[in-house]
Amino acid sequence: MALRSDLRVIAEHVKPGSRVLDIGCGDGDLMAVLSQEKQADARGIEIDPESVEHCVSRGLSAIQGDADHDLAEYPDDAFDYAILSQTLQTAERPDLMLDELLRVGREAFVSFPNFAHWQVRADLLFTGRMPVTNRLPVTWYETQNIHHLTVADFEDLLREKGVSTVNRWFFHREREIGHFAANWRAEYAVYQLSR
Amino acid sequence: MATALDTSPSLTLSNALPLDSGQVLENVQIAYQTYGTLAPEKDNAILLCHALTGDQHVANPHPITGKPGWWDRMVGPGKPIDTDRFFVICTNVIGSCMGSTGPASLAPDGEPYGMRFPVITIRDMVRAELALLDEFGIGRLHAVVGGSMGGMQALSLAANFPDRTARVLAIATTARHSAQNIAFHEVGRQAIMADPNWQDGAYYGTGKEPDSGLAVARMAAHITYLSEAGLTHKFGRRLQDRQAVGFGFDADFQVESYLRYQGLSFTSRFDANSYLYITRAMDYFDLAEEHGGRLANAFAKAQSRFCLISFDTDWLYTTSDARNVVHALNAVAAPVSFVELSAPYGHDSFLLDVPALDRVVEGFLG
Numbered sequence: 001m002a003l004r005s006d007l008r009v010i011a012e013h014v015k016p017g018s019r020v021l022d023i024g025c026g027d028g029d030l031m032a033v034l035s036q037e038k039q040a041d042a043r044g045i046e047i048d049p050e051s052v053e054h055c056v057s058r059g060l061s062a063i064q065g066d067a068d069h070d071l072a073e074y075p076d077d078a079f080d081y082a083i084l085s086q087t088l089q090t091a092e093r094p095d096l097m098l099d100e101l102l103r104v105g106r107e108a109f110v111s112f113p114n115f116a117h118w119q120v121r122a123d124l125l126f127t128g129r130m131p132v133t134n135r136l137p138v139t140w141y142e143t144q145n146i147h148h149l150t151v152a153d154f155e156d157l158l159r160e161k162g163v164s165t166v167n168r169w170f171f172h173r174e175r176e177i178g179h180f181a182a183n184w185r186a187e188y189a190v191y192q193l194s195r
Numbered sequence: 196m197a198t199a200l201d202t203s204p205s206l207t208l209s210n211a212l213p214l215d216s217g218q219v220l221e222n223v224q225i226a227y228q229t230y231g232t233l234a235p236e237k238d239n240a241i242l243l244c245h246a247l248t249g250d251q252h253v254a255n256p257h258p259i260t261g262k263p264g265w266w267d268r269m270v271g272p273g274k275p276i277d278t279d280r281f282f283v284i285c286t287n288v289i290g291s292c293m294g295s296t297g298p299a300s301l302a303p304d305g306e307p308y309g310m311r312f313p314v315i316t317i318r319d320m321v322r323a324e325l326a327l328l329d330e331f332g333i334g335r336l337h338a339v340v341g342g343s344m345g346g347m348q349a350l351s352l353a354a355n356f357p358d359r360t361a362r363v364l365a366i367a368t369t370a371r372h373s374a375q376n377i378a379f380h381e382v383g384r385q386a387i388m389a390d391p392n393w394q395d396g397a398y399y400g401t402g403k404e405p406d407s408g409l410a411v412a413r414m415a416a417h418i419t420y421l422s423e424a425g426l427t428h429k430f431g432r433r434l435q436d437r438q439a440v441g442f443g444f445d446a447d448f449q450v451e452s453y454l455r456y457q458g459l460s461f462t463s464r465f466d467a468n469s470y471l472y473i474t475r476a477m478d479y480f481d482l483a484e485e486h487g488g489r490l491a492n493a494f495a496k497a498q499s500r501f502c503l504i505s506f507d508t509d510w511l512y513t514t515s516d517a518r519n520v521v522h523a524l525n526a527v528a529a530p531v532s533f534v535e536l537s538a539p540y541g542h543d544s545f546l547l548d549v550p551a552l553d554r555v556v557e558g559f560l561g
Binding site: 019041043049050052053055056057058059060061062063064065070073074075078 | 526
């Protein structure tokens with residue numbers, strides 16, 4: 001199945017037979033791949049009822065809910081992995097969300113758009129307006145991204161919280177790039193984290 | 196009162212049925228309907244559980260009203276609950292009046308039970324259903340499915356008999372009856388018991404039945420099954436067959452006329468004492484209380500996949516009632532899906548044309 005690059009890299013690094021919680025699971029594409037290719041026990045949380053309906057009608061387990069509040073209902077260590085793709089920047093409190101991810105999951109995958117990508121910087125510098133790019137396609141007044149962050153910001157937060165990085169990947173135009181100057185070059189980033 | 200007209204197959208349970216009250220029911224008769232064919236491995240059975248005033252006539256014309264079965268749109272060949280693949284079985288719950296043992300049935304002394312019938316619970320209904328499945332040799336169900344009180348049975352089955360079903364689909368339901376739920380039921384019961392024809396429940400064979408009381412009970416309950424927007428859309432303040440209000444107490448408004456019709460027609464197919472007993476069973480329902488006060492404990496041994504569905508306009512069993520169940524299932528890491536569907540019909544949405552419901556039901560049953 002054709003997955004978005006960040007989801008593909010996550011799917012490749014989930015150990016077979018794991019228990020996975022996909023927060024913001026959308027129509028369940030990642031869960032479907034994890035179930036089929038990794039025999040994972042995948043569960044999803046999704047705020048959009050039509051997407052949940054789509055997941056359930058595909059035979060996937062998904063709960064209509066809100067990641068900001070519903071993660072609290074899960075016990076500690078309920079999952080091997082908690083996955084939060086392209087959603088951290090929409091959380092009420094991304095720092096608390098990160099705590100929750102690593103409470104319910106032994107490890108977490110987090111992907112987010114990098115607000116320090118050179119195109120974003122250039123946009124802001126030269127136009128003086130909030131950037132609208134591939135990865136940030138929505139105007140400032142409509143965007144759900146209420147907490148923009150950069151690779152450097154995220155790594156600061158990980159340090160503050162003492163969270164370990166198991167692995168990290170950076171992408172530009174759906175293609176993986178190296179770690180060199182990632183805070184300039186990466187459109188978005190994927191981190192595999194552990195407590 | 197309809198028992199005699201019913202042509203459903205029925206079966207007398209081999210064993211006496213122990214009840215939550217401590218009493219035991221002997222010679223329990225269970226009326227049921229089946230659709231589809233039971234596979235040789237007996238692994239394709241779906242138990243459907245009916246609601247308060249429902250019955251086993253899911254997908255065949257009703258023997259009394261002649262109307263299509265209550266879930267005709269959902270159950271049948273090629274339908275979301277596909278009888279080409281699944282063996283669907285629905286029993287009339289004990290305490291009811293469509294052929295299963297209830298207050299209108301004869302007690303061992305040859306007289307109708309009336310109010311001597313023991314108070315039953317949702318779990319007792321489930322025990323009777325499982326006893327019937329035992330008679331069929333069905334061990335583990337493919338799924339148990341129910342809406343409203345049927346959903347309570349589905350949840351009760353999963354909690355109390357966790358090895359008996361692979362899937363649980365509970366629609367427009369709750370794990371406990373709220374004070375408001377109990378209050379509405381009490382209005383209905385008092386209406387029945389205030390009817391002089393009720394005669395302390397011993398009205399059988401007297402030629403007088405508490406139809407007025409039962410009709411009022413049905414009218415009150417029926418309001419809770421509809422949404423305010425639905426009622427407004429359907430009736431508004433429109434008048435019934437007249438140009439102006441009559442300055443009297445006829446059914447001036449269409450909504451009055453509708454409710455009166457619903458109440459009256461209900462009495463032709465339902466026994467007032469059954470209404471008392473079944474509403475009582477629902478009021479007693481509190482799955483958490485049965486399991487040490489914590490709902491998650493009820494599901495600690497659950498071995499099923501769950502799917503909960505609520506409707507945004509259902510104010511009888513609300514989305515938050517469904518979410519309570521979902522949270523309890525999450526707390527024990529049970530595989531659960533949940534979706535709140537948008538439909539204008541209030542609680543009754545689960546019986547009506549909601550295409551998204553069809554898709555979720557079909558997808559979940561696999």
